[in-house]
Every structure is written in C-alpha cells, then in structure tokens.
Amino acid sequence: MKKTTAPTMKDVAAEAGVSLGTVSKVFNHIPVGDVYRQKVEQAASKLGYQVNSYARGFKTNRTQTVALVWPTLRNPFYCYLADALVGTLMSRGYRAIVTITNYDSQAEQECLNMVRQNKVDGVIALTYNPNLEVDPALPFISIDRHFRAGVPCVASDNFGGGQLAAQKLIELGCQRLLFLGQGSGLANETDKRRTGFEAACQAKGVPFDALFLENETGFAPFEPFLVEHTRNGAFAYDGIFCSTDRLCYEIRKRLYALGVRVPDDVQMIGFDGIYRFDSEDLHCSTIVQPVQDIARTAVDLLLNENGASLPALVCLPVRYQSGGTTREAL
Amino acid sequence: MKKTTAPTMKDVAAEAGVSLGTVSKVFNHIPVGDVYRQKVEQAASKLGYQVNSYARGFKTNRTQTVALVWPTLRNPFYCYLADALVGTLMSRGYRAIVTITNYDSQAEQECLNMVRQNKVDGVIALTYNPNLEVDPALPFISIDRHFRAGVPCVASDNFGGGQLAAQKLIELGCQRLLFLGQGSGLANETDKRRTGFEAACQAKGVPFDALFLENETGFAPFEPFLVEHTRNGAFAYDGIFCSTDRLCYEIRKRLYALGVRVPDDVQMIGFDGIYRFDSEDLHCSTIVQPVQDIARTAVDLLLNENGASLPALVCLPVRYQSGGTTREAL
DNA sequence: TTGTAAGCGTTATCAC
C-alpha cells in the first residue's frame, strides 16, 4: 500500500537507518560523517523527500519569504521594479509574496497586516499612505517614498535627474524651458525633479516656467495652458521636461493636435525610462531610472546581512537616454 | 518586563481565562458561547494577537497560498495577467507567491520544485517547457499553453480572434489580406490565430497570404518580405493581421520607413490589447484578450470549490477594439 | 560525530 502523504524526515531517517537529527543536519549543511550523509541523500532521493519549508519556518521563525506591497502590476515602471525585485530575491534564495493595493491606503495597511501574520522575513513596499502603521520589528524598505523616519527608503536621484534633463535640453540648444508635472501632494518625488530642473536652469541662466498640477484626474487640465501658449503652431517654449514619460506622451499628443512638432519645434524629455512592449524602444527621450540598482539596493538593505546600520535614504544615479523627442547631435 | 516575542494563542487563552481550544475555535469561526467569544476577542485585541499562519499551515497542510510561475514581469501582457491573477487570489483570501522564470525551461522546473516544497495550495503557470514535471497531487492550472493532458489550460479564443480580425479587415474594405506571425514552435497559440484568420478569409472568399517566421530573433527577418512587396510606396496588401500587438508595432515602423501609410494605405490589426503606459490608449487596433476572465477562470478552476471535474481546456471570448491602425466607419 | 527529546503555535480529538 502506497503512502499517500509526502515523506517526512522521519521516513528518510528510517529509510537511511540513521536518526532524525542526522537527517536534519544534512539538510542544514551541518557537518556530518560522509557515509551518513550519503545514506541520507540516497534515502531522500529514493523517497523524493523535500524539506517542508512551512514546518521549518514555523520552527525557526525565518521563512525565506519577503513580501512586496505594491500599487499595481499594470503600470510599466512598477512592473520593471517588481520584476527586478522578485528576480533579485530569488537569486538570494528568497521567495516573494506579491500583494497589490491599487493605490488604496486602506488596502496598503491590510496587505501589511496580512503579510505580517504570514511571518515574512521582511517587506519591500511602494505605498501612498503616509500614515502606514508598520511593525518596527519587521524589516521594512520603502521604495521611492520617504514616508517615515526609521524606515529606509531607496529611490532614484530625482533631483539629479531634473538637473540632467535641464542640462540636456540646454545642451541641445533650447532657450526657453518648461517644466510640466503632476501628482498627488503625497508623492513628492516629482517635486524634486522640478527642483533639480529649476536649479540647473538658474545655474545656466536659462529662463524657464513651471506648471505643476496637483490633481491626478486626467491630463485635460494641461490643455488650456498649451493652447494659451501656442500661436499659429508656434509654441512659446522650445524645451519641455515632463515629470514622467506618461505625461510626456500625453503632452506630445496634445501638442501634435495643436500643430506643434516634436522634436522639430519643441524638444521633450520625460522621466522613468518606459519601453514600448518589452522592446528597447523608448516612448520619448527620458531620464532612465536605475531599476536594477534600486532592486539590488533594496534587497541588500532588507536582508542586511552584515548587520550594518541602515541609511534613511539611498538615492541612486539616473541616466539620460535619447528616445526620439530630442534632436541629438549626430 | 515586556515580552519581546509575538503573542500566541496560549497568551490569549491566559489573558482571557479560557482554554487554548476555545481560542482556536474563535479564530476558526467554530461556534462558541457568546461570552467566551467576547472574552477571547477582547484579550486578542489587547495583546495585538494575530494567528501565525505558518503554524496554521504547518498543522493543516493548507496554506492559503498559490504560486504563480511566470515568464517575466517586463512584458505588458504577462503583467496584466499577473495583476489580475494576484488581485483575484487576494479577493478570495489567498496570497500569491510570484516566481519568475525568464522563459527558461530549467528555471520553470526549479520554480515548480521550490513552490512545491513551500507547500502552496496550487500553482498557476505560464510556461514554455513542454516536459515540465508536475506533481499530480498539486492543483495546477496552465495559462495559454495546453502542454499536457490532465492539466487544465485557460486561454483566449485564439482561433476566434483570428477569425474576428479577418472579418473586421474585410468589413473595413480590405481586399488583399496578409497574416504575419512569429514564434517558437512550442507556443502554438499564434498558429491558431493564423488558422482562424485563414478560415475566415476562405469563408468570405477573400485572397490572403501568410508569413510565419519560426525564429524569435528580432523582427529584421520580416524586412525583405516587406521591401519585396512594396513598389513606390504602394504595398501589395491593404490589410494585415499581426499575431501580436508588438509585431504590429514593429511592422508598422518598417512600413513607415518604406513610405507606406497606416491606416491610409494599409490597415492593421494586432492581438493582445496592450495599452501605452497604464493609459487607455492602444498601440494599434487589436483583438483584446479577456485578461480578467482568464484570471477569474483560472482561479476558479484552481480552487475548484465545488469539486467539479476539471475541463482540459477553457477558451474565453476575445473582442475587437479599434486603436488607430484601421479606418473605422464613422 | 551521532542520537534523543523537547518544543515551536496551531488544530483536532477526545472526555467532561
């Protein structure tokens, strides 16, 4: 009669003719006599034994599992990050539980509670709730949002990215610059992009304007501004830095409708580095966020294997990549 | 002196002055006297008690966790599916462990072994390895790949989608149709898209050609064909059905370079329904896959709460959506 | 080195 339930260490011990403790040691890479080790390995593979990681986690309180508390997997940038994070975690021998909050503050808190009860070893979160209640005993890394002291945050160098965008536009010959941004008051990353942009404009002595819309309800609110600054297909600015690639796309679409040509009449730079499909084609010239670096850094800090004290904020360097909305020197 | 370790049922029992079993019953919604229930709930919230789901899973062999074995989170369509699956699982009270295989057969097998040892309640996989060894005792649903008898597969109606594309192009006035496809021999979904397309063309008596490239190494191999069929900016076909939105984009780019205008000279329909960023803008007119339906169906089948016998294959209906590469009637 | 046994937090089977 065949056993219906999965083999346990006890079965392996019996099969190998050794004790339970010896089997355990083998699977934990604790020194064991060679002949014993072989007997155990043979018995294990004969029975098709696998460690029950739930039992192990239960016993050790370490589950080799990390939770991602994530807004969505429909936004490409969040997907890139999630992909890199999951990949990095797996390469370190960790599993990833992914929870999706749909940008909802309450859902964020619920996901956090849920994964806490699931005894994960740590959490990497990209959240919008500034009052998130996080268990101080649970290792926690925040991506892109520096929402609380004591919680390390890993982000792109948004300020530097803004500077870089301005420098590039100026280098490409633009003389009247414009910043366009949009976002909730909470996520202040786009603010830093603007600040960096403005700082670089001032440093170079190039005039600029900025339009920042607080509400996130669509892109139509930008239209009056665009219309107002267009006369016979001539736009009042020759260089635009948009706080995201998506915004860049939306603005470009509307400029096109007004008869303004990109990049002939006006050059544009976005922010993020979103590719079409999974191709290498950007939607626009852009400041590319260092997705892999962010993931690696976040995982390093979370696992914190050398027990170093954790920084409050790590900003990682961005880079510029041309993507068709600028006139690059040949 | 404050307790450093998380409170357990024993603590709650002591605090409430009831027995361990009673506490357990309360948290498992097993009938318990009202006054007892209240005492327990009060004690639990006072101590901040949460069920240790690892201990529970260890005991019950049910972990309320499902694994996704997924190729990548960099491809938008796979992201849409992953998003819908994770969301559906969460709404059913399940957690999702996401593993990423990067299309690698060996990684697929390793992920499968890993999640098996993690005692997940089931697996939803989108894989490329036709010889995947799957534990028959582990509930398993395959998405889009019907790779083995006994493993239910949930997919779009690819054949119907191909038909629909042909019908639409014909309806829109096209008279010389072309199918373009690309893919490994393994994933035969694009084949069905072609078959459906051809069937509809034949049924309507409209002439068509088809070009299917086996290799997946870039899109350059299509170029000779395009060049060959272009004379002075006139393309030999006036309607193209591409097996994916991505291919549609790549072909369009190359046609543009040849001076062929879309949709003026040639109308194009893709397949998948990929949006730009997280907007509502399609890249092209397309056959939209029913992502939410696929996710819901897959989860239903996996959890199979009514214990019904499982179908080998479920094909879900697709729909057409105009996206700028066709000339819709106004 | 190897074996023995206690115990992790929970559920489930009993008597009461």
Place this chain on the structure above:
DNA sequence: GTGATAACGCTTACAA
C-alpha cells in the same frame, strides 16, 4: 459547549 492533550515536521540543545 468547553477544556485538556496529542499530534503536525522540523530544529536544536544536550546527552551519549
């Protein structure tokens, strides 16, 4: 309906 108590599979002192 409630309270003891024995598992579940594993790790880890500690004893041999």
